[in-house]
Amino acid sequence: MFRDIVNRYATPFVTGLFVISLISGLSLFFHVGTAAFRGMHEWLSLVLIVPFALHIWKNWLPMTSYFKRGWLMWPLGVSLVAALAFAVPGVMELGGIGGNPQAAMYRAMGDARIADLAPVLKVSEAEIDKRLERVGLKGVSHDTSLSAAAKAGGKEERHVIFSVILPH
Secondary structure, three states: OHHHHHHHHHHHHHHHHHHHHHHHHHHHOOOOOOOHHHHHHHHHHHHHHHHHHHHHOOOOOHHHHHHOOOOHHHHHHHHHHHHHHHHHHHHHHHOOOOOOOOHHHHHHHHHEEEHHHHHHOOOOOOHHHHOOOOOOOOOOOOOOEEEHHHHOOOOOOOHHHHHHHHOO
């Protein structure tokens, strides 16, 4: 029964999940519908592992032919080099440069004193207070950071930072 299910559904699930990964990946690449596609892309790409493994298992005999003839090694090598071309610069911060600039800006905003954010965001300190109150933080000292205020108030840091820097 298991073998019948694998034979019948492994390839169709690989195909369906690959198409979803393709569409969501393209959307993320072109920054279209990022909020809708990021979680979908990440989670369903993980789910794709199961039918992919079953597909490989189902087609193991033909796969051994690729191994024996060396046809698999060249594409796997090229794929590894392509992956490393993207991964290495992100991992090695040469001269302090590297990583995701949006993540760096997010950390900087979270670490900044609340008093310093008002001029950067071009709003009054009273407006900052209103934004903090909307997320349940009242009477926050302007000498503290958004991250510290979120932690002290038991709030999710990301939610507090986004609520303050993005107008509602």
